[in-house]
Amino acid sequence: MESRILGYVDGRLKANERAELEKHLADCAPCRLRVQEFSAVSGLLDELPLIEPSPEFDTRVHALVAAEPAPKASWWAGLNVSPRIAFAASFLLLMALWIGYRSGPVDKPLPANDDQAMLQDLPVLEDHDVLQNFEPLKSLPAPVADEASDTQQQEQM
């Protein structure tokens, strides 16, 4: 009941709570006294007058607010793009990326039989390198087809 006394004094109780408390007050002298005293305290608090803010108050608030930085705008806010156009542009970009992924140049692995063919050719290539750089061959006479130069050499010998 105690917690309801202040609500009763300032008229904040619901109708049923008020009726219940009044029924209790009829039989309880200490609670009746408390209601009387709290009403007196509430009346005393009403005696304090209000103060008015100083004339400079608003000016100071205005100055504080004016010194605040402007709200941060997102980088695309200045473009003023409508949501439909933004959606369409995003869709096209995604489509382009998808198509690019599907059809772009790809390093495909060589077929297995191509590998084997290359391995079979390797000895030929190696022979070709050896023969091309084989020193004893360089000391041999020129090919037979050039007979004129051969006879000149023999004459010199």
Place this chain on the structure above:
Amino acid sequence: MVRTDVQLMLDVKAGDGNSFELLLRRYRTPLVNFLYRMVRNREQAEDLAQEVFLRVYRAREDYVPSAKFTTWLFRIATNLALNSVRDNRHQKLEVSIDAPVTVDAEDGDERPLDVPEKHPNIEQHLVEDARRKMIRHAIDKLPEKQRAAVLLHKYEELDYAEIAKILNCSESALKSLLFRAYEALRVELAPLVAQPSGTKS
């Protein structure tokens, strides 16, 4: 048509400076009075009230009307006031709260301008002045959370649910807090409480 606080705040969020001006005019006096009664220094109270408005302005873009505007506003104010009271207490440890009530510079703030006309009898004026000092002193002696609860309940007329949110407690805890506060005021103001009405002066 009068726009509600929430409508005004949503307009501030949308960039309407006039709506902020309306909120400032609507709440500057209640805020300054609440803070003045919390910190007992007019200049400090005004500084804190300006800080409250600045914080409201800063938070405009993130504002979501999930609670009453006054709950949000006075929650900011109460937190600032409680921090300020605690800071002041550390700075003024040498001043006893039991010191007799004396004339201080702040008392002049609440004096109505038409005192001579309203109180041709200077003796009556002095008696009323002494009553006010006693009442202010009784409020000052309350622990800060009880004081905030009384001020929000009595002068700002916020409902229990709002005050409970502001003070971050349950409604039942708030009712208990208020009961203890009124008990303390009753004891402190016993000489005035005992006076039958009509014998104030």
